[in-house]
Amino acid sequence: MFIGHYAPAFLASGTRQGPPLWLGAVATQAIDLAFFSFALMGIEHYRLIAGATASNWLDLYDMPYTHSLVGAACWGLALGLVTLAVWRNRAMAAIVAALVVSHWLLDLLVHRPDLTLAGRPPLLGLGLWNAPWLEKPLELAITFGSLAFYIRRTQAISRWALPALGLLIAELAVFQAIDWFGARTTRVEAGQQGLALFAYAMVILATALVGATRRIRA
C-alpha cells in the first residue's frame, strides 16, 4: 500500500469539515514519513529480503514507534492537536487524527505480520501483498475512486486546476509504478529512504496545488 493511503484523505477533503487536501496527504502518510525519517536516523529498522512478499522485499522488523497501533494513535493525537491549535476546528482535528490512524489500518490489510499493537508481539498483518492480483487492482480502485469523489465534490477556481490535477495523477502513477516495477535490491541504503521521503513531499506539493485551485461545491 502506497498511493492507496491517500484514499481516506481524498474522501475527507471532499467534505465540508475535512482538512485542506495537503494536510490530509500529510496525515495519511505521517506514519511513513516518520518511519523513513527514523530509518535514516537509525531509530527504526528494516531489511530487504528477496521474496519477502510477492509485491516487495520489505522485512519491516523494527518499527515500534510508527507502526504500532498505540504509536499511530499518538501520532494522530499529536497532529490532531496541531490542527486544533492552527485551525481552531474540532471536527477537522478529529478527522486529521483519524486519517493518521487510517494508515495503520490500511497497512494491516497488506503487510505480512510485522505490525504490532504496542511495539511487541503479537505481530499483525493480513498479507495482501502476497496476493498482488487482488492488492494491485484494489489499491488503484480505492485511490482513483476516492480522487474521483474529491473531484466531483469540488469545483475548479483557477485555470491551473487541471494542470495541478494532472501533476497529482502523474505523480501517483509514477511513484506507484516505481514501487511495483522498479529494480529490486537487498541492500538497505539511505538513498531509498531519501527517495521515499522525496516522493511523499512531491505528492504533498501536488495536493497543495490541487487544493489551492479548487473549492468545495456550494
Ligand SMILES: [Zn+2]
Ligand atoms: Zn506504513
